Amino acid sequence: SQTIHQWPATLVQPVGSPLSLECTVEGTSNPNLYWYRQAAGRGLQLLFYSVGIGQISSEVPQNLSASRPQDRQFILSSKKLLLSDSGFYLCAWSVPQASTNEKLFFGSGTQLSVL
Amino acid sequence: AQKITQTQPGMFVQEKEAVTLDCTYDTSDPSYGLFWYKQPSSGEMIFLIYQGSYDQQNATEGRYSLNFQKARKSANLVISASQLGDSAMYFCAMRAWDSNYQLIWGAGTKLIIKP
Numbered sequence: 001s002q003t004i005h006q007w008p009a010t011l012v013q014p015v016g017s018p019l020s021l022e023c024t025v026e027g028t029s030n031p032n033l034y035w036y037r038q039a040a041g042r043g044l045q046l047l048f049y050s051v052g053i054g055q056i057s058s059e060v061p062q063n064l065s066a067s068r069p070q071d072r073q074f075i076l077s078s079k080k081l082l083l084s085d086s087g088f089y090l091c092a093w094s095v096p097q098a099s100t101n102e103k104l105f106f107g108s109g110t111q112l113s114v115l
Numbered sequence: 116a117q118k119i120t121q122t123q124p125g126m127f128v129q130e131k132e133a134v135t136l137d138c139t140y141d142t143s144d145p146s147y148g149l150f151w152y153k154q155p156s157s158g159e160m161i162f163l164i165y166q167g168s169y170d171q172q173n174a175t176e177g178r179y180s181l182n183f184q185k186a187r188k189s190a191n192l193v194i195s196a197s198q199l200g201d202s203a204m205y206f207c208a209m210r211a212w213d214s215n216y217q218l219i220w221g222a223g224t225k226l227i228i229k230p
Contacts, residue, residue, distance in 0.1 A: 041225075043206060043223055046217060088158060100146055100210050102216065103150070104218065109158040
């Protein structure tokens with residue numbers, strides 16, 4: 001069966017420090033991969049998605065970047081964190097179907113606090 | 116433009132009662148899919164149920180059913196015989212061709228089940 005691992009679960013970082021969040025998927029090949037951010041009590045905002053190794057699409061211009069160095073690995077990074085980068089970050093994967101019934105499966109999330 | 120509206124920020128329901136969570140959507144695409152996700156306090160997003168725009172019957176998954184009213188553009192989630200473990204945030208989402216198959220999310224409804 002497929003599983004998704006996301007770490008760390010919690011992270012407290014000072015303003016201006018770098019960031020690296022990692023997500024890996026097991027049990028599937030060539031998944032679509034996603035990074036979402038969720039502000040407290042709010043809905044999900046799509047940050048990046050990837051349809052293959054090295055292929056990254058950015059949905060929101062910001063202080064963050066994403067990379068996909070391997071088929072089932074997705075990394076969210078920042079060179080210098082801002083206070084506004086605080087939030088709950090969720091990684092997700094899907095089986096590419098290019099249709100309306102493509103379901104997303106999520107990791108357990110990372111709570112990032114920038115102080 | 117595509118849009119998902121969840122008008123209930125929060126709901127209190129007595130245990131064992133049925134609960135309906137509202138979701139209305141807007142799209143000009145005749146082909147679309149509607150999803151409901153549950154987010155417990157642990158943070159992970161859990162897929163609950165899917166309804167395609169061309170599906171003839173309302174979707175059901177165990178205690179979850181989707182009351183799909185296409186003409187009214189509503190896709191309400193019905194939870195029968197609510198349990199304490201149903202307390203969570205619930206998100207409605209839509210995927211359509213004219214959103215490049217990216218999920219459009221509602222703001223969510225916080226459901227609290229009272230014992």
